[in-house]
Amino acid sequence: MSLFDHYIPDPPLRCPVCDSVLEDWQGKDGPCFLLTWRQGIKFPVAHEWPDESVSDTKSFLESWTLPSRFVIYTDGCRCDRQIEAYGTCENGVWMFAEVVTHFNYRPGSLTSAQDEQQIRDDLKRWIENESR
Numbered sequence: 001m002s003l004f005d006h007y008i009p010d011p012p013l014r015c016p017v018c019d020s021v022l023e024d025w026q027g028k029d030g031p032c033f034l035l036t037w038r039q040g041i042k043f044p045v046a047h048e049w050p051d052e053s054v055s056d057t058k059s060f061l062e063s064w065t066l067p068s069r070f071v072i073y074t075d076g077c078r079c080d081r082q083i084e085a086y087g088t089c090e091n092g093v094w095m096f097a098e099v100v101t102h103f104n105y106r107p108g109s110l111t112s113a114q115d116e117q118q119i120r121d122d123l124k125r126w127i128e129n130e131s132r
């Protein structure tokens, strides 16, 4: 089973092209343990495990933290594409979130130069064509 976490940017992020509020963010860079993270709060605010499997909810939630940088994604807007965002922590707390565009795109360590160019081109087409 492939697990992930839920993420709630606060304030919410809007699609830079269609201006929809983007919800239902998920990510695999954190603990991937069906936790819900809310921007501005150090520890997860919820989990999806049955009550009987977690003896002490507070200490369970407080046993997790986020990496200093992580990627989240959603497909919930009129653009009909997966949208990614970067999260950034300060002192272990998620403080910033920004939608990924061709301006701020950062290739991952496994991204080839060719893939990087394709991803940048795709982001640029999305931002420039539909925002006109």
Ligand SMILES: [Zn+2]
Binding pocket: 015, 016, 017, 018, 019, 020, 077, 078, 079, 080
């Ligand atoms: Zn959109």
